[in-house]
């Protein structure tokens with residue numbers, strides 16, 4: 001029989017549920033607002049022991065903190081570390097980055113998505129050289145003024161690199177705070193959004209912002225993840241949601257954006273052993289990246305017809321389909337994209353030389369390249385996959401069906 005709970009039981013506060021048995025020896029510190037110093041200390045002690053060894057934690061230079069924070073906004077830690085190391089080998093400081101060509105920056109960024117972030121990083125590096133003599137600005141307002149730096153990134157750089165008493169609120173931190181303080185409405189909307197910012201600031205210990213902010217993010221990543229591991233959490237005795245028995249209900253989910261499926265075609269036009277590629281216009285999605293021409297299917301249109309039409313509209317070339325490589329499926333923001341990939345040739349009598357230059361309507365530049373030269377281009381993820389397959393096909397002396405049709 002379960003032991004009888006009494007009001008005198010130190011593990012039960014009025015109106016709260018019993019804490020799980022594995023926390024039976026802990027002392028309750030709810031509500032957490034009343035125990036901020038103890039909570040801060042517990043978190044910092046945990047971080048000192050459990051933090052992961054990450055390359056940007058060696059020196060905490062503002063440049064490294066900046067690059068790591070932007071990269072990690074869009075990828076998992078393991079992948080982010082690999083990208084970070086590759087980036088630092090090529091661009092070890094702001095000055096080397098500022099001298100780089102955009103194309104090389106985009107190629108190094110390739111696979112991380114959100115290419116405007118890479119372009120903004122390059123613009124910001126050049127601005128730091130021009131306006132700040134190559135020294136990374138230390139004040140939050142100056143950091144915020146850099147291209148592409150929003151409140152989160154500015155807070156992260158100012159606190160982690162310069163020790164400013166500011167919070168960093170990423171998705172991990174939102175989840176931790178929503179559970180700790182039992183925020184009962186979606187954290188990205190008011191009133192919870194303002195409350196969350198207040199609490200995040202309240203939690204930052206004076207002089208320890210660097211460690212605290214990283215500890216909050218680390219706790220959200222390693223312990224208070226989507227599936228909370230409350231049994232090993234250093235903040236368990238402070239956690240309102242745990243003591244209410246509603247961890248699985250926090251954070252309260254917001255409205256999910258609807259996913260729109262779209263069908264798109266692209267074509268690899270071969271001529272004289274070379275492949276046609278074009279550079280997207282600077283503005284818009286995937287600006288300045290290279291691609292094989294193509295576009296969306298019109299209602300009722302077959303993919304084979306769509307690619308012939310798209311080539312005529314985008315380049316002025318009249319092409320015919322000579323083969324289908326297969327289909328690439330991928331997600332982009334709220335779109336689920338199905339990309340039909342074709343092999344193409346120019347129509348008409350046997351072509352003995354490259355055609356007259358294209359008349360571009362959706363691109364700023366073009367090239368005819370050998371397959372192995374595709375490796376140097378920065379391309380959107382799906383086009384990179386197709387390009388890699390083409391290069392592998394080259395190595396295997398031309399096998400049909402290079403992509404798996406799904």
Ligand code: SF4
Pocket residue numbers: 176179180223224225228229230231233234235236237239241242247
């Ligand atoms: S006790 Fe559980 S829900 Fe609360 S902060 Fe820790 S891991 Fe998250």
